Amino acid sequence: MIEELLYSSPSLTNTLIFFGLGASLLMMVLGFVTYAILAERKVMGFMQLRIGPNRVGGPFGLLQTVADVLKLLLKEDTIPKAADRPLFMLAPVIAFAPAFMVLAVIPFSESLRFSDIGIGLLYYIAISGISTIGVLMGGWASNNKYALLGGMRSAAQMISYEVPLVMSVIGVILLTGSLNLIQIVEAQENIAFLFVQPLAFVIFMIASVAELNRTPFDLPEAESELVAGYHVEYSGFRWAFFMLTEYVYLFAMASITTILFLGGWNPVPYLEFIPGIIWFALKFSVVVFFLIWLRATLPRMRADQLMSFGWKVLLPLALLNIFISAVIKEIWF
């Protein structure tokens, strides 16, 4: 159905249908964020021999995040007197809008997808770079030294890890011969790129954790040294937007990992009777769990280690991977 819509001529009804689809995707993502936060707290709780949230909404704390969000909405919205008012208000918007925009190119299954553009992967990488400006703006507009330090660190980190991230997917692009995410998934019908490009997968995972600003790379919001990093002056709804950005990127990054390396909606052999969307959801959940697991296990890195690791280890490895992929493609494909 969506395929017909994508290739039909544009009209007002189509616009309304796509608007509705976009709104429902937003609701889906908000639902994911609600339960991803709960899952993160629960999983980390169990890993640290705690129970985690267990009071609000039954024994599993199912309504804990909902209560938290309600609290944030009712909270007083403060803007510091010395802050740069227009930028302070604009920063959460600029940070969040790209996070949701990147979801437009992600194909969830053969039939559930919202676009079919030839440069899907480039779109994802380009648009997600804009969020950095929002973060840096938020840090600068707060007029607070911790916020500025956090914002600068975040921007430096996101810029330096974007390079190995992009370099690592070049192997996948070489083997597929396309930037279209749908064609990338279709190219993995027989074997997932995880097994063809193991080095690229490792580099991609490390760089994506750094892009998401999560432990062990959560220097921008290192509580022990920077209070809370770039969003230290934010409260209430604006703060919620920065948090939302972080978790929507978690959704997007886990989806893109599933698509690029785990074969998207393609089933595991002999289990073809399970529909594609469930395969996608399963693989996606494994990636999200892995990211939570990392967060509960690893300590934070030092800022100088982070930079030298990115430029001196990940980047040369990514370049090596491009070279190896080119050789493999020449010989086998």
Add this chain to the structure above:
Amino acid sequence: MNGELILFFVLALVAIGSGILMLNLTKVVHMVIALVFTFLSIAGLYVMLSAEFVAFVQVLIYSGAITIIMLFGIMLTRHDDKTETKIGVPRMILVLTGIVAFFVVMFFQINDLSFGEQAADLHVDNTEKIGIALYSKYVIPFELTSVLLLVALVGAIILAKRDDEDKGAEDNE
């Protein structure tokens, strides 16, 4: 009046508006943010011309990388700089006549301009075609550009390093 025209007007308005804002804002960081909006709306115009590849490379390089470098540069130097300019009335009138003359000339030229027949299938596999053209027809200019960029990169590193060594030598003295 169709959707394409509305979209064009919105994007053009944002591009020009942010450009004017960039010139008229007083704080230097605000100027950079205005510049981001100009870059983004120009990327939108490229998408309307079926040049998605150029559009998103524009977003990646200009809105993403160049802006961040500019912001870093500003923050490392005089981040709370403000422009203070006073322009006299005669100069303003002179500039205004110049602008009007330029507009009139351009308007009539563009009105008479004809590009011949428009290509209709620009959107079909355009990324692939760019790649093929770049690596077959334009491979020598492409390689030369990459060498130029490499030289610039190495030069930047050497310049930065020499500065560091001088400092180290001074510290030792």
